[in-house]
Amino acid sequence: MMSKTKPAPLPPDTVIGGYRIVRLLAAGGFGLVYLALDANGHEVAIKEYLPASLALRSPGELLPVVAPEKQALYRLGLRSFFEEGRALAQISHPAVVGVLNFFRENETVYMVMDYLQGASLQEFIVAARSRQRKKVLREATIRSLFDEVLRGLRIVHQHKMLHLDIKPANIFITDDNRAVLIDFGAAREVLNTEGTFVRPMYTPGFAAPEMYRRTGSTGLGPWTDIYAIGACMYSCMQGYPPHDAPQRQDKDRLEASLARLRGVYSDNLLDVVRWCMALDPLARPQSVFALQRELAREESPEPTPPRWWDRVRARLGLAGDDAREAASHHSQRSSFLEPP
Structure with a gap:
């Protein structure tokens, strides 16, 4: 039986790699995220690889404890997380977390990232939905948002990476009005393909059908992230996630x-x-570029005003401080309510 005990976070004022931990920001099944200060006193977010199903750590301790039979899997995920950090460090784009x-x-790995302040797209959708208007987010807002997100995702794919966990909780709208992709899931996916690992947190509605097949990463590609982009757009219009892929394969209600x-x-x-959101991967756009081209093709685009997220914030009554969940790099299971 696996212990239900979650690994304890590092205590405040712990120094790792020259960074001083301030406090825990988020804890998920795959790791912990801290607010920390660098040597110059600048705020950063630090993500620690510590899968709860493979490792334990007692309060006040620094080293994780991994059972002998879980060591190989722990190291596999560790290596993947390290490679993901190395690949992301090569990408410099305003729409991809730095x-x-x-x-x-x-005995683990730490990823030091930009500390973002603002709110996730999920929080905007929930706030907009609560107003019970016909449109959850305006079409011009959706088009502008995904134009930004796709620019970042295209660079990610050009670096031979996939995100694999795109959802509204992982699209962060910063206080300076940038849309930023956060919390990449490739390392989680490596562990997921190993039969002994507890299925990580696919957010229902956003994971493409091929992610459920457990056949390794052979069937995954840009089209897998593109399915999730479609599901995010749907959520911006409908206010809820679409039904998950297995449900859709049984009875597809998307058309209705x-x-x-x-x-x-x-x-x-x-x-x-x-x-x-085609269930067949070959029926989807095969590249971000193909999707960008189609998204830019609408006949009479509404003009998008400057600082459009400020206008969205004002309309929804979302002050910057309301959703100061900075970073954002939360990897908790976050399907925002079930579809109706």
Whole structure:
């Protein structure tokens, strides 16, 4: 039996790799995220690899305890997490979370990232949904947002990486109005393909059907992230996630849901979502570029005002301080309520 005890976080004022821990920001099944200060006193977010199903750590301790039979799997995930940090550190794009450093210490790996302040897209959707208007987010907002996100995702794919955990909780809207992809899931996916690991947190509705097949990463590609992008767009229009892929394969209600949105959003935008969310990977856009081209094709785009997220914030009554969950790099299971 696996222990239900979660590994204890590092105490405040612990120094690792020259960074001083301030406090825990988030804890998920795959690791912990801290607010920390660098040598110059600048705030950073530090993500610690510590899968709860493979490792334990007592309060006040630095070293994780890994049972002998879990060592091989723990090291596999550790290596993947390290490689992910190394790959992300090569990417410098405003729409991709900046990895400033990564290092090994305490028999684990730490990824040092930009500390982001703002709110996740999920929080915007929940706030917008609560207003019970016909449109959850305006079409111009959705198009502008995903234009930014796709620019970042295209660079990620050009670096031969996949995100594998795109969802509204992992699209962060900063207080200076950038949309940023956070909390990559590739290292989690490596562990997931090993039969002995407890299935990590696929967020229902956003994971493509091929992610459920447990056949390694052979069937995964840019189209896998593109499915999740389509599901995020759907959530921005509907206010809820779509049904998860296994449910859709049993009885697909996507078409009926999109039909209810006709006249509220343009046919072009609905067609884009339908295309992205095809259950057959070959029926989806095969590259981000193909999707960008289609998303830019609408006939009469509404002009998008400058500082459009400020306007969204004002309309929703979302002050910057309301959702100061900085970083954001939370990897908790976060399907924001079930679809109706």
